[in-house]
Amino acid sequence: MPVRLALAALLASIALGGTACGTGGVAKGGSAQSGKALFTAKCASCHTLGAAGASGKVGPNLDEAFAAMRGSGRSTHFEESTIKQVVADQVKYPAQRDEGVNMPANLVKGSEVDDVAAYVASVAGTQSSLAAAASGGTTQSTNGKTIFTSSCASCHTLAAAGTHGTVGPNLDQLKPAFARVKRQVINGGAIMPAFKGKLTDAQITAVAKYVAAHAGKK
Ligand code: HEC
Ligand code: HEC
CATH class of the missing domain: 1.10.760.10 (Cytochrome c-like domain)
Incomplete structure (x- = not known):
């Protein structure tokens, strides 16, 4: 792999002595x-x-x-x-x-x-x-904002959740409706992973509701 x-x-x-070349400095x-x-x-x-x-x-x-x-x-x-x-x-x-x-x-x-x-x-x-x-970490949560922060934040911007990811579209600009978010979270896209099986149905509904209710509202 x-x-x-x-x-x-x-x-x-690193083990052979000092830092790898081109590392731009030691982390301290x-x-x-x-x-x-x-x-x-x-x-x-x-x-x-x-x-x-x-x-x-x-x-x-x-x-x-x-x-x-x-x-x-x-x-x-x-x-x-x-x-x-x-x-x-x-x-x-x-x-x-x-x-x-x-x-x-x-x-x-x-x-x-x-x-x-x-x-x-x-x-x-x-x-x-x-x-x-x-045991799955805190994503056992069914709170839409918590799920968004742990599963979506580094790829998407959503002001209400304080996130600034730029891998996927800016959700404040897209303002997707509930059904659109839910479909995307279940199926994923070309790059976005499918969350079916990773999040429960209740979690998918919760995060889709959260995004639909808050996108573009802050
Ligand atoms: C958009 C998705 C994405 C984000 C966001 C991301 N990573 Fe990664 N990361 C990857 C992928 C894909 C790889 C494997 C390929 C590679 O090495 O680039 C990786 C590899 C790594 C590795 C090497 C692990 C190994 O087994 O070699 C470390 C360490 C790491 N990431 C830390 C971080 C840290 C810390 C952050 C936040 C500052 C972060 N990553 C954010 C996708 C991501
Ligand atoms: C690894 C990065 C990544 C993660 C994690 C991610 N997305 Fe995405 N998202 C994308 C990308 C990239 C697109 C554009 C379509 C594509 O190619 O997948 C997208 C598209 C979307 C769309 C627009 C769909 C449409 O109809 O245009 C919505 C809504 C969305 N994501 C919501 C979410 C939610 C909610 C989560 C968390 C459960 C999430 N995304 C997690 C990268 C990501």
Whole structure:
């Protein structure tokens, strides 16, 4: 799998001494506290991370990706600072794939990169985060706004939910009616994933109602 290979290659170059070339600086400091809010707003709809209640499935599951690096009796044990560096590098220079969705570059900038990297490094692949991911995180919620924030935010702009994603259309401008949102969430599109089976019928109805009621209203 190319994604795993890219991660392995990056790790190997870090393990062999210093940073990978072209990384644009070592990730240092960073507040995991502010990183959590950034992750929810900018990363959650594409990535699973149990500790953040994120269950996105567009990109790799970050609990699974980093579980092995945490050691747990394995010979390869990486420091948290190394995991942080991998995350920061990915945010600045995402690997580009030939097909499917590519991770957009520079979703967060400057010190926010260190914050989000510190947060992911502090939780990804830990036992409690893996367990939370397995039980589906907070997306058990049937609150439309909560579902929107965790499943749709990083791709769509919706002022009422405070989100600024630009992968999909700006919902404030589109102002889709309930039936249109519901159809799109069930079936997905060319790029947008289908949520049938990932969200329950009640959750799909709730998020469609929420979008139809709030798009363009703030
Ligand atoms: C629009 C969807 C999307 C968003 C938003 C997104 N990612 Fe990604 N991410 C991907 C995809 C697809 C990949 C795999 C391909 C690649 O490496 O670019 C990926 C890969 C990664 C990897 C590497 C994991 C591995 O196993 O190699 C990390 C770490 C990561 N993303 C962190 C983040 C963080 C942190 C954010 C928020 C700042 C974020 N992503 C936002 C889609 C996304
Ligand atoms: C990985 C990015 C991504 C995620 C996550 C995502 N969308 Fe989309 N969305 C898109 C894209 C891209 C389009 C444009 C159509 C296409 O190619 O899929 C779109 C289109 C739409 C449309 C317009 C459909 C139409 O009739 O024109 C609506 C409404 C919508 N999305 C709502 C949502 C809701 C609600 C969620 C969360 C449950 C969500 N999206 C999650 C990327 C995304």
